[in-house]
Amino acid sequence: VENLKKTFAGSRGLFSRTRIGDVKAVQDVSFQISQGETLGLVGESGCGKSTIGRCILKLEEPTSGAVHFDGRRIDTLNPTGLRDYRRRAQAVFQDPFSSLNPRMTVEQIVGEPLLVHGVEKDARKRRQSTAKILDLCGLPKRILDSYPHEMSGGQRQRTGIARALMLSPDFILCDEAVSALDVSIQAQIIKLLEDLRDELA
Known part of the structure; x- marks a missing residue:
């Protein structure tokens, strides 16, 4: 990330031709992350952490x-390059309940990236791959047919992590991935992320 800035345009007054209240969400931020490294952005609510994340993910x-990712600026990627980038850079979001489709089972949620990116179209093999990733994230195979509302907050967040891992990404962005969970569950999820980093990096 190099000299990143993001300003959100303010609104125009009722009788004014000029905008008022431009919001400088991110000001001149630079940092570098190496393979296998974990970097945390710390700051008060509204300081621009999530905006930085959204810029990294090209949202x-x-x-x-x-x-820059793997030596290339993501704003210069062609459609094929951008599709590859979206496969290699995944995210785990803050609220596991709202980030999971309530009408889909865990098998469908976690296995969907394989379909979207054309990696595995065979339903049986996709289910096997999904079960393997769930096991890696500490979830039992029986949860494959469950819906988000049938799981605990910790199970939902583990499901979100499993989905992010499904395409074997090179980079995972966690946007306050434990802040919506109970303190005891937060420690478990952080430990899981550390273990996964050490095992997969």
Whole structure:
């Protein structure tokens, strides 16, 4: 991440031709993350942490600056390159309940990336791959046919982590991935992420 800036345009007044209240969400942020490394951004609510994450994932376009991945600027990627980047860079979001489709089973949620990216179209093999990833994340095979509302907060977050791991990404962005969980569950999820980093990096 190089000299990243993101400004959100303010609104125009009722009788004004100029915008008021531009919000400088991110100002001149630079950092580098190496393979196998964990980097945490610390700051008060509203300081721009999530905006930085959204720019890294190309869900927001920065006002200026650049995000480089594997030696390439992500804003210069063609459609094929961008698709590959989205496969290699995954995310785990803050609220596991709202980030999981309530109408889909765990098998469908976790296995969906394999379908979207055309990695595995055979349903039986996809189920096997999903069960393997769930086991890696400490979830039993029987949960494959469960829906998000049938699981605990910790199980839902583990499901979100499993989904992020499904395509064997090179980079995972966690946007306050434990803040919505009980303290005891937070420690378990952090330990899981550390173990997965050590095992898979």
